[in-house]
Amino acid sequence: MKDEKEPAPFRFPLTDVKDYGEMDVKAQAPAEDFAGALSEGSLIGPVALRGVIRRVDDDAVFTGSVGGRWLFECSRCLTPIEGEWSETFEATVSIDGGPMDLTEEARQSIGLAQPMKMFCQPDCKGLCPTCRKNLNTTHCGHVPAVDAPDTVRPRFTERRKKG
């Protein structure tokens, strides 16, 4: 169980911003800190935050990005796909309201970065509806059903070879 007072890597004191007008920000937080940020798939490795906090009148304004690596299943064939993600964001707090905690903004950015669908390749052939084999790697020989009037029929390329 985590202690509430455990230091949050994405929480920054604003004293330097107050004194010098701006402060570079670079921090990493473990993926476990963002459990539940994705509706599917999972984050792997640390989540990295970088940017700058600037004083703008009586506010502290962060501009920068958060990013890392994640693991999804292809929406068609369920093959695991690992990839990089990143999302830029901005946040503002009162300069006297420090420290500035960007954990929640980072979590929301992860959700925004998540694509609706993820494919292992743009023309992934998916799984055979009959035997569930991966059609990118296997030719199971099953003929796809073509008499389903209510569904959009995928375009099949004739690949009949001689012999």
Ligand SMILES: [Zn+2]
């Ligand atoms: Zn796929």
Ligand SMILES: [Zn+2]
């Ligand atoms: Zn099949």
